[in-house]
Every structure is written in C-alpha cells, then in structure tokens.
Amino acid sequence: MxxxxxxxxxxxxxxxxxxxxxxxxxxxxxxxxxxKAPPEGWLRTVRTALGMSGADVAKAMGVTRARVTTAERAELTGGITLKSMQATAEAMGCRFVYAIIPASGDVEDLIAAQARKKAAAIVDAASKHMALEDQQLPDDKIAQQVDRLARELALEMPPNFWRDP
Missing domain, CATH: 1.20.5 (Single alpha-helices involved in coiled-coils or other helix-helix interfaces)
Structure with a gap:
C-alpha cells in the first residue's frame, strides 16, 4: 500500500x-x-419505552427499587459506572454500548485541525523572527506555508503532534 x-x-x-x-x-x-442522550437518561427512557417499572428492573437485577432510582439519577450526573449501566441494560433485555467519537466530523478533521494549529504556530514564530530581520513574507505566502506545513504534519504526525506548540 x-x-x-x-x-x-x-x-x-x-x-x-x-x-x-x-x-x-x-x-x-x-x-x-x-x-444524543435523552434528557431523562438512557436507563429511564428505555425502561419507560419498555413499559417496565423500577420495581420490575430491580427484581430482574436482584436489587432494591431504590438502587434502580439511584442508578437512573447517577446516569444524569455522570456518576454511574459502566458496570452498572451494563447490568441495568441487561436486566431490561438490552445491550449497553458506549463509544467515543469526534465531537464534529471525523478523525481526519481532528488531525487536520491539530496540524493547522501546529503549522500556524510554527510559521508565526518564523515570521516574527523574519520580521525582526526585515524579511517578513506577505500574508498570502504565510498562508501558503501554513497550508503546506499543515499537510506535511498531518501526514507525518511527529511524536509531539498532539502537544500544544
């Protein structure tokens, strides 16, 4: 390849x-x-969609109704564990799935944005030094250099790629 x-x-x-x-x-x-996560959280939303009561879920899990309520509240605050989400989902006959995905776009968009950020910082630093020596490049040439360097950085991804300049 x-x-x-x-x-x-x-x-x-x-x-x-x-x-x-x-x-x-x-x-x-x-x-x-x-x-997007529903406002009530996934546990309560799925339980309601299935027509299950908190007591039904608690019985299937072998826990108290209060524990199911606590889990539903903990999901809303981000305090629930993956293990609890999975156990509750299974008690409702469901499968728990989680994912980490780019906030917008795809992986390539994240890489391109980071490459552009690093390239802009590198070119900016070089431009400042050139300006001190009265050799500053015009804005269009600086933009070209940022584009070129960003493509290069995105392709090569050096070891310090994700560190801020």
Missing part, C-alpha cells in the same frame, strides 16, 4: 493500523451522528 498521492512511498505497518482504527472510529461516528 502507498500513501495517497505518493506512489513511491510504501505505507508503514503503523500507518496501516492507524488507518484501520480511523475507519472504526469514523464508522461509529457516522452511525451515531444524530444520537
């Missing part, structure tokens, strides 16, 4: 693996793009 637009350069195993992981994240992001 070769990097797109560069047929003379074979892809490394690391790059192939990274692209496979990107595909997984992007597929999840595409599937979940419009999904």
């Amino acid at each position: 070769y990097l797109s637009g560069q047929p003379s350069r074979p892809m490394s195993v690391k790059r192939i693996v990274q692209l496979q992981y990107r595909n997984i994240v992007d597929a999840a992001a595409a599937s979940l793009a419009g999904v």
Whole structure:
C-alpha cells in the first residue's frame, strides 16, 4: 500500500493500523451522528419505552427499587459506572454500548485541525523572527506555508503532534 498521492512511498505497518482504527472510529461516528442522550437518561427512557417499572428492573437485577432510582439519577450526573449501566441494560433485555467519537466530523478533521494549529504556530514564530530581520513574507505566502506545513504534519504526525506548540 502507498500513501495517497505518493506512489513511491510504501505505507508503514503503523500507518496501516492507524488507518484501520480511523475507519472504526469514523464508522461509529457516522452511525451515531444524530444520537444524543435523552434528557431523562438512557436507563429511564428505555425502561419507560419498555413499559417496565423500577420495581420490575430491580427484581430482574436482584436489587432494591431504590438502587434502580439511584442508578437512573447517577446516569444524569455522570456518576454511574459502566458496570452498572451494563447490568441495568441487561436486566431490561438490552445491550449497553458506549463509544467515543469526534465531537464534529471525523478523525481526519481532528488531525487536520491539530496540524493547522501546529503549522500556524510554527510559521508565526518564523515570521516574527523574519520580521525582526526585515524579511517578513506577505500574508498570502504565510498562508501558503501554513497550508503546506499543515499537510506535511498531518501526514507525518511527529511524536509531539498532539502537544500544544
């Protein structure tokens, strides 16, 4: 395999693996793009949709009704554990699924934004030094350099890529 637009350069195993992981994240992001947690939380929403009472769920779990109420409230505050979400979902005959997806767009968008941020900082620093020597580039040339460097950084992703400049 070769990097797109560069047929003379074979892809490394690391790059192939990274692209496979990107595909997984992007597929999840595409599937979940419009999904938002309901205001009452998933546990209460699903329980209500199924027509189950808190007592029904508690009995299926072998816990008290108060524990189900506590779990539903904890979900709303972010204090519930994954284990509790899974157990409650299973008691309702459901499957608990969680995902971490890019806030907007896909993995490539996040990488491009970080590359642009780093490139802008690098070019800005170089421009300041050039200005001190009265060799400042025009704005359009600076923009070109930022674009070029951002593409390069996104492709290479050096070890300090995610560290702020």
